[in-house]
């Protein structure tokens with residue numbers, strides 16, 4: 001495969017509201033990120049992906065944009081942004097921004113004009129339909145519950161919003177909308193930004209029939225009706241030709257509905273669309289038919305299958321992204337490993353997985369210190385619109401949300417949105433004021449400052465693993481094969497090229513496991529127990545990475 005900087009990079013995702021508060025108003029901000037650039041650099045990070053910082057009324061924490069060319073007041077000014085970009089570049093890192101153009105905020109000037117009258121020049125920037133039988137145009141549901149249509153008094157029509165009512169979907173059928181998006185992209189590239197993560201890009205092309213939902217299972221509706229619409233690849237190719245291809249940048253498309261079947265259509269190297277995508281196959285493993293708040297158990301073998309199938313599909317043809325969490329999902333250690341007695345070992349194990357797979361690794365803020373899920377005692381402490389809508393829906397069904405709060409504990413997005421725990425000081429050193437969302441009460445035990453002082457901390461292990469990946473490029477470009485794939489506790493795989501071969505063995509369980517791969521000539525290189533030995537008797541959540549000699 002062609003070698004490029006973004007294949008060799010390790011990306012660090014920042015959710016600015018929760019990262020670091022520089023002016024002590026309780027909200028993380030851009031200057032807060034500037035203050036921590038040396039820290040991020042010290043991890044070995046190449047690229048920072050910054051979640052939305054644009055002007056926004058924050059109905060969905062910045063994923064509802066009111067002005068694509070200005071900065072949200074709470075986060076700072078354009079001068080702060082320019083300083084951030086310069087600071088990142090000075091340190092030899094790159095900056096990727098979030099592009100949220102499936103929808104805008106209802107407070108965007110386009111929408112304010114659009115809703116005024118049916119003949120307004122901006123009317124067709126959004127998707128308007130007359131009602132049917134006194135109700136919405138069809139029975140579509142939004143991602144955060146309820147109808148995906150909102151009635152608007154002024155013109156007695158409905159607009160489509162796949163997310164909250166304050167996030168109207170843009171009408172990509174309108175060539176003017178596509179031009180506006182290209183101009184926004186150009187604006188940020190001309191400032192020197194190094195790429196975009198494209199929010200729900202899989203949803204931009206709508207199926208013109210607007211037929212009723214084909215299934216009561218939401219995941220099926222996404223796949224068959226919302227995602228991968230008829231013109232998606234035409235739109236992406238045109239965007240690529242007009243702007244993306246003119247700059248040395250990276251793109252990663254996000255999308256529910258980007259399945260194994262469709263992945264290569266987006267990232268095939270012969271397609272000139274996107275560089276990478278985030279698919280959600282492993283992120284949906286523990287969701288039942290009722291979706292996120294209907295959690296179900298899943299097995300390690302199912303988890304391995306996702307990685308195996310995607311690697312096989314993309315190999316030689318397109319590039320993958322490796323991630324285990326972000327601002328939309330629970331903390332990786334609580335979800336895919338354990339946050340009990342073995343939290344540290346388990347965090348190191350997941351760090352090893354991230355840094356030894358084929359594809360570009362994405363580290364979500366706080367995972368480098370092993371931050372875990374939070375269980376707020378009261379529904380009042382939750383902030384995420386998705387979780388709040390869930391509570392509302394329970395009330396509407398005559399149920400008490402407190403009887404179901406365990407689902408929010410397990411699956412809610414706020415798990416990943418608690419402030420970064422910088423120290424054992426008040427509010428975890430995030431802010432001197434009570435933050436916009438409560439700090440995880442485990443901050444005295446889990447924080448950056450104490451881990452800086454500890455050679456054996458999760459933090460220093462992350463640094464070591466990132467370094468290890470860089471020193472051994474076989475982990476970037478080399479081949480991948482899972483061995484003893486049916487093993488219920490061990491995830492083991494080979495990585496190799498013409499010159500090197502490695503074996504990675506990860507014990508995904510609380511039990512000791514006697515693993516016996518039929519491979520000889522093993523030299524132990526990386527491990528997460530002080531007394532690790534070259535044998536394959538694996539302690540709980542133990543990691544062993546070997547060089548394989550012929």
Ligand code: ISL
Nearest residue numbers: 060063100143163199200256292328329
């Ligand atoms: O968390 C999810 C719903 O339970 C995901 O399906 C999520 O909604 C989906 O991945 C899209 O996420 C992105 O777009 C949303 C925004 O709320 C998320 O934060 C963003 O990452 C709407 O812009």
Ligand code: CA
Nearest residue numbers: 021023027029
């Ligand atoms: Ca602030």
